[in-house]
Amino acid sequence: PPEGKKPIMIRVPPGKHGVGRKDQPVLVEDKSVSRNHGWVRCDADRFWVGDGGSKYGTKVNTIKVESSEGEAEATEGAVIRWGGQESGVADYCLSRDRFVVVATRCGADDATADISRRAAALGFAVAKEPWDAATAPTHCVTRAGEPGVEAASVACLRCAALGVPLVSPAWLDAWEARKHLGEAPPDATAHPAACQHQLKRLKHAAAEALDGAKVVVVRGADDDVARLLEDVDRPPIVVDDGGADADELRDEAGDAAR
Numbered sequence: 001p002p003e004g005k006k007p008i009m010i011r012v013p014p015g016k017h018g019v020g021r022k023d024q025p026v027l028v029e030d031k032s033v034s035r036n037h038g039w040v041r042c043d044a045d046r047f048w049v050g051d052g053g054s055k056y057g058t059k060v061n062t063i064k065v066e067s068s069e070g071e072a073e074a075t076e077g078a079v080i081r082w083g084g085q086e087s088g089v090a091d092y093c094l095s096r097d098r099f100v101v102v103a104t105r106c107g108a109d110d111a112t113a114d115i116s117r118r119a120a121a122l123g124f125a126v127a128k129e130p131w132d133a134a135t136a137p138t139h140c141v142t143r144a145g146e147p148g149v150e151a152a153s154v155a156c157l158r159c160a161a162l163g164v165p166l167v168s169p170a171w172l173d174a175w176e177a178r179k180h181l182g183e184a185p186p187d188a189t190a191h192p193a194a195c196q197h198q199l200k201r202l203k204h205a206a207a208e209a210l211d212g213a214k215v216v217v218v219r220g221a222d223d224d225v226a227r228l229l230e231d232v233d234r235p236p237i238v239v240d241d242g243g244a245d246a247d248e249l250r251d252e253a254g255d256a257a258r
Helices: 109-121 154-162 170-176 196-209 223-228 244-257
Strands: 015-020 038-042 047-051 058-060 071-074 079-082 091-093 100-103 139-141 216-219 237-240
Touching: 047 058, 100 109, 109 170, 139 154, 139 170, 154 196
Parallel strands: 100 139, 216 237
Antiparallel strands: 015 038, 038 047, 047 071, 058 079, 079 091
16 A cells, blocks of 8 residues: 555455445445456456456556456466556555364254355365364354353364364354455454353363473374473473383373372
C-alpha cells in the first residue's frame, strides 16, 4: 500500500470470484477500478487473474492481462495491479497462507465430516492422521464439552498441548458470514470450544502435580511426546530405547513408585 496506508488482506477461497469497485466479493475501492473489473480464480495449487474489459486494465507483474486472452496465471510473490493507479493503492501481492483445520467430536459422525467439508470449501487444508508437532493443524474445530457431546478427544488434547486454538463450529460460521473477502478474518478467541476452559484447568492441575518431577522420554517409544515437551519449563531427559540409561531410569522410576 502507499506510505501511511494499512495493507488490506483478501483471503481467496477456491473458485472464481468477481473483482470490482462495488458489489463484488473482492472489493478494490479505487476510482480507476471498474464496478465489474475482472475476476480471480484459484484451486489448491494455482491462481489466475482475469480482466472483464475494464477501462484502465489489469496487470500481473507489470504485464497487462488482455481480456481477449481470458486469464493470466499469477504465482506466489506476483504483484497484481487493478486499474491505472501508479501509487500502488490498488496493488496486491499474492502469497500463500497456511490454515490447517482438524475437526473432531462435532457431534454425530456426519457432523464432523460436514465440518471438514466446510473448512475445505473455505480453502483450509484438512489435517489427517497421523500428524505431529511439525505438521500440526492451526485450528481444531470441536463441540467437545457441549451438552450431549462427548468429552475432549485425543486430537483435542494434542492440539491443546501444542497451543493450537480449540474453536467451536461458530468460528466457521463467522468465516462464511463475511460480506466480502476483504473483511478481517474472525478471531479464534471469540469462538472458543466448550472444552477449552476444561483443558486449561487440566493443564494447570497437571503442571502442579508434576512440579519438581523428573520427566523421562525414551526415544523411539514416542518421539511425538519428546517434541511436545521440548519447550516446557522443565525439559525432559531424552534417552534411546534399549540403552543402559533407559534401563537404569526405568528401574529408578520403579523404585520411586514403590
